[in-house]
C-alpha cells in the first residue's frame with residue numbers, strides 16, 4: 575500500500591478556518607487529519623504540501639518512522655507550524671491503518687482503558703447572575719467539571735483588557751460561585767495566558783484556598799522558570815500544555831511538576847505518536863491528561879481515541895454543552911461524527927477515527943483571512959489575547 579496523494583483544505587467553516595487534510599492511498603483507503611494551529615492555517619498547509627513531496631510512494635503503515643522522517647528531516651527541526659502539519663498527517667495515517675486493519679484507532683495505541691470519555695464544559699457570562707445561572711444549569715444537566723472564563727468587563731471597547739481590573743472582579747465572582755455550589759463540583763478558570771506572574775499571584779491570593787481546582791494558562795508558557803516562580807506563590811493546580819508542539823516542550827513542565835493537568839493537543843503536539851509519549855511521561859509523574867479540543871469533529875475524534883487509550887486521564891474539553899452552541903452546520907460537513915451522550919463520549923468501535931467528511935463541501939469552501947483580537951490596555955500598549 576502506498577500514499578498517492580495528500581490534500582490540504584485550509585478553509586472557512588462556521589466562525590473560523592480549519593486546516594483539514596486528507597491522505598489517499600493506492601488501495602482506495604483514505605484518512606482524515608486536522609492541524610491545530612488556529613489562525614495560521616495557510617502556513618501549516620504549506621508545510622503539509624512540503625512533506626507531501628517525500629511522503630508520496632511511502633507506506634502509510636510505517637507511521638512511527640514517517641513521523642521521525644518528517645520531524646528530523648530538516649536542519650531546523652520542530653516548531654509549531656511544522657509540528658501541526660506532522661500532527662495532521664499522523665492522525666490521518668492512524669485513520670488509514672485503523673481502517674485497513676478494521677479496528678478503531680485506540681486499538682493501535684494499546685486498546686481501551688475505559689468505556690466512555692468524561693468531559694468538561696466551558697461557560698462565561700457578562701454578569702455574575704448569568705454566570706451563576708449557567709453554572710447551575712450545567713450542574714443540573716450532570717456537568718460536574720466546569721471551566722469558567724474571566725469576568726467580562728465593559729471597557730467601552732472590546733479590544734481593551736485591563737488585567738488588574740479583571741482579576742479583582744473575577745476572584746469576587748468565583749468566591750461566590752464556590753459558596754453557591756458547594757465543595758463537590760470541579761471548578762476551574764482559563765485565563766488564556768493574559769496575566770503576569772504578579773497578576774496571577776494576586777488573582778489566586780484573593781480567593782480562599784480550594785475555591786478553584788485548576789487554573790489554565792494564567793501566564794504565557796515560553797518560560798518554565800516563570801511558572802516555577804508562580805508555583806512558589808500559589809497553590810492552585812496548573813493546567814498547561816495546549817500550545818506545546820513536542821514532548822520536549824512538555825519536558826520541563828512534567829519533570830519539574832509545573833503542570834498538574836497536561837493539556838495535550840493531539841493536533842498540535844505531533845499527533846498520536848507524540849501524544850502517547852507525553853501521556854506515558856505524564857503517567858510517571860502522576861499527572862492526568864486534560865486534552866485541549868477546540869476545533870472540529872476530526873480533532874474531537876482523535877482526542878476520544880487518545881483518551882480511550884491512556885490510563886492517566888481526567889476530562890476531555892468539548893465546546894458543545896448546554897451553555898455553548900454549535901456554530902456551524904457540522905452535520906453537512908461531517909455526516910458521521912462522534913456525538914456526546916450527556917456529559918461524555920461513548921468509546922466507539924468503528925474502524926479508524928470513526929468519522930466521515932464531506933469532501934465536496936470542503937472543496938466548495940475558501941480560506942477567509944481572520945486574525946485573533948489584538949488586545950490593548952487603556953494606555954494603548956499591546957497585551958495578550
Ligand SMILES: [Mg+2]
Nearest residue numbers: 764790791816
Ligand atoms: Mg486554553
